[in-house]
Amino acid sequence: MDLFIEQTVSGLATGAIYACLALAVVMIYQAIDHFNFAQGEMAMFSTYIAWYLMDDAGLGLPFWVAFVVCIVISFIGGAAIERIVFAPISDAPVLSHIIVFIALFSMFNSLAGFLFDFTPKNFETPFGHTPFIEGVISSHRVGMIAVTLVMLGMIYAFFRFTPIGLAMRAAAAAPESARLVGVRVGFMLALGWGLAASVGAVAGMLIAPITFLTPDMMLGTLLYGFAGAVVGGLTSPLGAVIGGFMVGILENWMGTFVVGSQLKLTVALVLIIVVLLVKPAGLLGRVVVKRV
Amino acid sequence: MALLEIKGLKAYYGQIEALHGFDLSLEEGEITAVLGANGAGKTTTLRAICGMVKSAGSITVEGENVVGMSTEAIVAKHKIAHVPEGCGTFVRVSQEENLRLGAVTRRYREIEKDYERVYHYFPRLKERRNQQAGTLSGGEQQMLAVGRALMLRPKIMLLDEPSFGLAPIITEELFRILGQINRDEGVSMLVVEQNANLALAISKNAYLLETGNVAMTGPADQIMDDEQVRKSYLGY
Numbered sequence: 001m002d003l004f005i006e007q008t009v010s011g012l013a014t015g016a017i018y019a020c021l022a023l024a025v026v027m028i029y030q031a032i033d034h035f036n037f038a039q040g041e042m043a044m045f046s047t048y049i050a051w052y053l054m055d056d057a058g059l060g061l062p063f064w065v066a067f068v069v070c071i072v073i074s075f076i077g078g079a080a081i082e083r084i085v086f087a088p089i090s091d092a093p094v095l096s097h098i099i100v101f102i103a104l105f106s107m108f109n110s111l112a113g114f115l116f117d118f119t120p121k122n123f124e125t126p127f128g129h130t131p132f133i134e135g136v137i138s139s140h141r142v143g144m145i146a147v148t149l150v151m152l153g154m155i156y157a158f159f160r161f162t163p164i165g166l167a168m169r170a171a172a173a174a175p176e177s178a179r180l181v182g183v184r185v186g187f188m189l190a191l192g193w194g195l196a197a198s199v200g201a202v203a204g205m206l207i208a209p210i211t212f213l214t215p216d217m218m219l220g221t222l223l224y225g226f227a228g229a230v231v232g233g234l235t236s237p238l239g240a241v242i243g244g245f246m247v248g249i250l251e252n253w254m255g256t257f258v259v260g261s262q263l264k265l266t267v268a269l270v271l272i273i274v275v276l277l278v279k280p281a282g283l284l285g286r287v288v289v290k291r292v
Numbered sequence: 293m294a295l296l297e298i299k300g301l302k303a304y305y306g307q308i309e310a311l312h313g314f315d316l317s318l319e320e321g322e323i324t325a326v327l328g329a330n331g332a333g334k335t336t337t338l339r340a341i342c343g344m345v346k347s348a349g350s351i352t353v354e355g356e357n358v359v360g361m362s363t364e365a366i367v368a369k370h371k372i373a374h375v376p377e378g379c380g381t382f383v384r385v386s387q388e389e390n391l392r393l394g395a396v397t398r399r400y401r402e403i404e405k406d407y408e409r410v411y412h413y414f415p416r417l418k419e420r421r422n423q424q425a426g427t428l429s430g431g432e433q434q435m436l437a438v439g440r441a442l443m444l445r446p447k448i449m450l451l452d453e454p455s456f457g458l459a460p461i462i463t464e465e466l467f468r469i470l471g472q473i474n475r476d477e478g479v480s481m482l483v484v485e486q487n488a489n490l491a492l493a494i495s496k497n498a499y500l501l502e503t504g505n506v507a508m509t510g511p512a513d514q515i516m517d518d519e520q521v522r523k524s525y526l527g528y
C-alpha cells in the first residue's frame with residue numbers, strides 16, 4: 001500500500017511536467033492545427049540556457065533570477081520561431097510544417113550538444129532533495145507540483161479574463177473572423193508560440209533536477225506529454241492538463257505493478273493508439289468536423 | 293467626395309479575375325444595396341474593401357487608398373465593420389465575449405456603455421449574455437454579428453447576406469433594426485443581398501452586379517421599378 005501511495009504521488013509530480021508539455025503542444029495545435037514535434041527540444045534548449053545563467057562557469061545567477069530570465073528568453077525565442085520560420089509557410093501543406101518541425105527538433109538537439117557537450121549535467125533545484133513526507137515524496141517533487149499549478153492558474157486567468165487572452169483565443173479558433181474585428185492574428189500567433197515555449201521552459205527546468213540535463217532528456221518526456229494531450233483531447237487545454245497528470249500516474253502504476261520500468265515508455269505509445277482508436281476526440285475534446 | 297469610393301476595382305482568386313474593374317461609391321450616412329445573382333462578385337467586393345482578397349484599382353476610404361493595407365489596419369483605422377456571410381460567430385466563447393471582440397481595437401474603458409447600446413437594439417441578446425455563442429439560434433447569431441459590428445462604433449458597415457438562412461419574420465425585423473441603426477447612429481452601410489426587395493426598401497442607392505461588372509446603378513426606387521430588374525431579381 002505504501003508503495004502504491006508513493007508511486008501515485010510521484011506520478012502526480014512527473015504528471016505535472018507532462019501536463020505542462022501537453023498544454024504547450026495543445027496551445028500550438030489549436031493555433032496551427034499541427035503537433036509541434038520540437039516542443040520538447042525547445043524546452044531542453046531553454047533548460048540549457050537556464051543552466052548557463054546559473055552555473056558558475058556561466059553567469060552564476062541565483063536560481064529564481066535565472067528561472068525568470070530563462071522564461072523571458074524562451075518567450076522571445078518561441079515568438080521569433082513563429083515569425084521567422086512559420087509565418088512565411090502558414091499556407092503551405094501539412095508536410096512542409098512537419099519537415100520544419102523535424103528540422104527544428106534536430107537543430108536544437110545538435111546545437112545543445114555542440115554548445116554544452118553531451119555529458120549529463122547536474123541541474124540545481126531550489127527545493128532541495130530532502131524528503132517532504134518520509135517515504136512518499138521529496139521536497140523537489142512537491143515544488144514541481146506547486147510551480148506547475150501556479151503557472152497553470154496564471155495561464156488560465158490570462159486566457160479567461162484578459163482582453164489579449166480573449167483575442168488570442170479568437171485568433172486561434174477563427175482567424176478570418178478575428179481579422180475582421182481587427183485582431184492582429186499574426187501577432188497573436190507569435191504570442192502563442194512564445195507562451196508555449198515559456199511553458200515548455202518551466203517544464204524543462206523542473207524535470208532536469210530529476211533526469212539530469214542532457215540533449216536527449218526530453219525525448220521520453222515529450223512522448224508522455226503527447227500522450228497527455230491526446231488523452232485529454234487536442235482541442236482542450238484543460239483536458240491536456242488533466243491528461244498530463246493522468247499519464248504521469250498511469251506511467252508509474254504500470255511501471256511498478258504491471259510491465260516493469262523497461263517497458264514504461266511503451267505505455268505512452270499504447271495509450272496514444274488506444275485513445276485514437278476508441279475516442280479520438282479525447283476526454284474533453286470536441287469532435288471537429290471538417291468540410292471537404 | 294464619397295465616404296467610400298471604388299474605382300476600377302479588380303479582384304483575383306489566384307489566376308482568376310473575379311471582378312473586372314468597376315466603380316462604386318457609398319455616400320456618408322447612406323445605405324447602398326449591392327444586388328446580383330450567385331457568383332456576380334458581391335461578396336468579393338466586400339472582401340476587397342476589407343483587404344481580404346488580392347485586388348487592383350483603388351478603394352478610397354475617407355480619402356485614403358486602402359488597397360494593399362492589412363485587414364486589421366483597415367478595420368482599426370477606418371472603422372469598417374464587416375458582418376460576414378454566416379455571421380463569423382466565435383462559437384466557443386460567450387455571447388458577451390463576442391461583443392467584446394468587436395471592440396478589440398478600442399480602449400477598454402470606452403466600451404462599457406456600448407454593450408447597453410447593442411442590447412437597446414437587440415434586447416434578446418441581453419438575456420443570453422453568458423451563453424456560449426455557438427448555441428445561439430441562427431437569428432440570434434445574425435443579431436450578435438450586427439451587435440459585434442456596432443461595438444466597433446463603425447463608420448461603415450459591410451453586411452454580407454444578412455438574411456441568409458433566416459425566417460422571413462426575423463429577416464424583416466433585422467432590416468427594420470438596420471434602418472434604425474443607420475438613422476440613429478449615422479452608420480453608412482453597404483448591404484449585399486439576395487433578398488432584393490428588403491434591401492432596396494431601406495437603401496437609397498443600389499448597384500446591380502453581373503459576373504464581376506456593374507450592370508446597372510441608380511436610386512433604389514428606380515431600380516426597384518425597372519422592369520428587367522423586377523423580372524430577373526425580384527420575381528414579379
